[in-house]
Amino acid sequence: MGSPASFPRELLYVVAGAAIAWCAVRALEWAWWRPRRLDRALRSQGLRGTPYRSVAGDAPLAERLDEEARSRSMPLGCHDVVPRAMPLFHQTMKEHGKMSITWFGPSPRVTITKPALVREVLSNKSGDFEKLKLGRLQRMLHNGIGSHEGEKWAKHRRIINPAFHLEKLKRMLPAFAACCTDLVHRWEGLAAGDAACEVDVWPDMQNLTGDVISRAAFGSSYLEGRRIFQLQGEQIELAVLAMNKIHIPGYLFFPTKANRRMRQIAAEIERILKGIIAKRENALRAGQATSDDLLGLLLESNMAHTRAGGNSKAGITTDDVIGECKLFYFAGMETTSVLLTWTMIVLCMHPEWQDRAREEALHVFGDRTPDYDGLSRMRIVTMVLYEVLRLYTPLTALQRRTYKPTELGGVRYPAGVVLMLPLLSVHHDKEVWGADAHEFRPERFSEGVAKASVDAPAFFPFGWGPRICVGQSFALLEAKMGLAMILQRFSFDLSPSYTHAPFTVGLLQPEHGAQVRLKRLH
Numbered sequence: 001m002g003s004p005a006s007f008p009r010e011l012l013y014v015v016a017g018a019a020i021a022w023c024a025v026r027a028l029e030w031a032w033w034r035p036r037r038l039d040r041a042l043r044s045q046g047l048r049g050t051p052y053r054s055v056a057g058d059a060p061l062a063e064r065l066d067e068e069a070r071s072r073s074m075p076l077g078c079h080d081v082v083p084r085a086m087p088l089f090h091q092t093m094k095e096h097g098k099m100s101i102t103w104f105g106p107s108p109r110v111t112i113t114k115p116a117l118v119r120e121v122l123s124n125k126s127g128d129f130e131k132l133k134l135g136r137l138q139r140m141l142h143n144g145i146g147s148h149e150g151e152k153w154a155k156h157r158r159i160i161n162p163a164f165h166l167e168k169l170k171r172m173l174p175a176f177a178a179c180c181t182d183l184v185h186r187w188e189g190l191a192a193g194d195a196a197c198e199v200d201v202w203p204d205m206q207n208l209t210g211d212v213i214s215r216a217a218f219g220s221s222y223l224e225g226r227r228i229f230q231l232q233g234e235q236i237e238l239a240v241l242a243m244n245k246i247h248i249p250g251y252l253f254f255p256t257k258a259n260r261r262m263r264q265i266a267a268e269i270e271r272i273l274k275g276i277i278a279k280r281e282n283a284l285r286a287g288q289a290t291s292d293d294l295l296g297l298l299l300e301s302n303m304a305h306t307r308a309g310g311n312s313k314a315g316i317t318t319d320d321v322i323g324e325c326k327l328f329y330f331a332g333m334e335t336t337s338v339l340l341t342w343t344m345i346v347l348c349m350h351p352e353w354q355d356r357a358r359e360e361a362l363h364v365f366g367d368r369t370p371d372y373d374g375l376s377r378m379r380i381v382t383m384v385l386y387e388v389l390r391l392y393t394p395l396t397a398l399q400r401r402t403y404k405p406t407e408l409g410g411v412r413y414p415a416g417v418v419l420m421l422p423l424l425s426v427h428h429d430k431e432v433w434g435a436d437a438h439e440f441r442p443e444r445f446s447e448g449v450a451k452a453s454v455d456a457p458a459f460f461p462f463g464w465g466p467r468i469c470v471g472q473s474f475a476l477l478e479a480k481m482g483l484a485m486i487l488q489r490f491s492f493d494l495s496p497s498y499t500h501a502p503f504t505v506g507l508l509q510p511e512h513g514a515q516v517r518l519k520r521l522h
């Protein structure tokens with residue numbers, strides 16, 4: 001018989017044992033039973049794909065295929081980028097069919113490529129699909145990107161953020177032109193004389209779009225804005241490095257040099273932004289005119305919204321404003337810079353289209369600075385940009401998750417399945433775009449987006465439905481301005497040092513840079 005004193009200890013053992021058993025059951029459910037259940041539910045309906053092996057999902061396979069793909073570059077002029085840019089999905093779709101299963105950790109992920117189904121998922125009329133929520137770890141890594149997610153927030157963003165309305169965009173055009181002028185002046189300096197000069201246009205495009213978004217976002221506080229974006233760039237680089245080490249438990253919490261720097265950067269960004277916002281809010285309260293930048297418009301409409309709603313909850317907090325400003329860096333800068341970079345590379349590969357686009361720019365503007373009306377009349381340049389967005393889609397894929405049992409295209413999906421929408425594969429699908437799907441043929445857009453594909457509409461570089469890119473017109477206007485000003489002044493071809501190696505690191509990037517030879521036009 002146990003002594004009375006040993007009784008609590010036994011109880012402790014029982015409680016501890018039960019807790020361990022409970023945790024073990026939860027872990028098994030998460031890592032094994034649930035994935036198996038979801039797998040059976042999908043396979044019983046005829047779907048096929050990679051087998052579920054471990055909680056790492058297909059990450060090791062993806063890593064191996066990525067490495068293989070990266071070891072080979074592509075022939076110049078070839079636009080069949082899917083095998084190199086999305087090797088895992090390319091291989092599984094080839095082996096198991098377009099609608100195939102891969103594993104995103106312990107969650108099954110089904111690729112959806114039929115345009116009608118892509119539209120259905122992104123339209124989310126039934127309210128059955130949600131954007132993937134960021135985990136705690138990812139949220140930390142996304143600290144520099146802004147992590148406002150969720151349908152409610154997206155709706156709010158569209159109500160409170162009128163900065164993307166056309167009238168406002170028109171007023172931002174001089175700022176766009178000023179940034180492009182800086183770029184072409186720099187290149188004119190490099191390409192002085194008759195000789196062509198070699199430039200890696202990608203960092204220059206990043207610089208350009210960084211300038212544009214800083215000016216558009218912060219107006220007169222432009223330089224402080226630029227500093228923020230520089231800091232964010234550094235932060236994202238550190239975050240990507242940290243990503244490679246996240247298999248070390250708790251890595252992000254170690255006081256390593258990189259982690260300390262990330263925290264320092266976050267604090268500095270916050271300090272600068274709070275300063276800019278306070279200055280602007282004071283000016284607004286004093287009744288001074290606001291500037292036409294994103295921050296001014298955001299604060300102004302937020303104040304109006306708050307007044308109309310009669311309570312501060314209707315508006316957004318300073319933290320939200322900070323989150324929005326952070327989001328624009330990633331959402332607005334990198335995407336547009338890769339678009340402009342691929343456009344220059346593709347126009348080097350297709351000089352006949354470079355000439356046609358230049359003829360149009362010179363015909364519409366002569367040597368004047370492009371204006372809004374002229375930019376909206378540019379048909380050839382628009383078709384070229386669309387065709388580049390199709391072949392070199394900056395965001396190669398979008399993902400959604402079913403959060404309740406849902407039917408889609410004749411398949412019943414249980415809750416917890418990731419729907420993978422590989423935009424790049426959709427844009428290269430011969431059944432959708434015809435036998436010439438991998439060819440650069442801007443004229444397919446000559447009668448607009450709806451007539452460009454067989455199974456239409458199938459052009460999704462900016463997404464679709466309620467979460468479609470808010471910066472779509474902004475990006476196109478910026479890209480047209482940049483391209484028109486470059487075409488007015490330079491002719492360009494590929495440098496012998498360029499290797500064609502499109503690869504996805506977040507966005508579709510030129511893996512070894514975008515070395516182009518520029519020649520000044522006289």
Ligand code: HEM
Nearest residue numbers: 154331332335336339394395461462463467469470471475
């Ligand atoms: C070529 C340039 C661009 C491309 C290809 C692009 C692409 C996209 C796509 C595909 C989405 C939808 C994401 C999803 O549904 O999960 C998106 C959302 C978004 N984009 Fe863009 N984008 C570009 C430029 C811009 C610019 C210039 C800005 C801002 C100045 C911007 C701001 C945003 C924001 C704020 C969202 C989130 C909208 C929401 O929460 O509902 N984008 N973008």
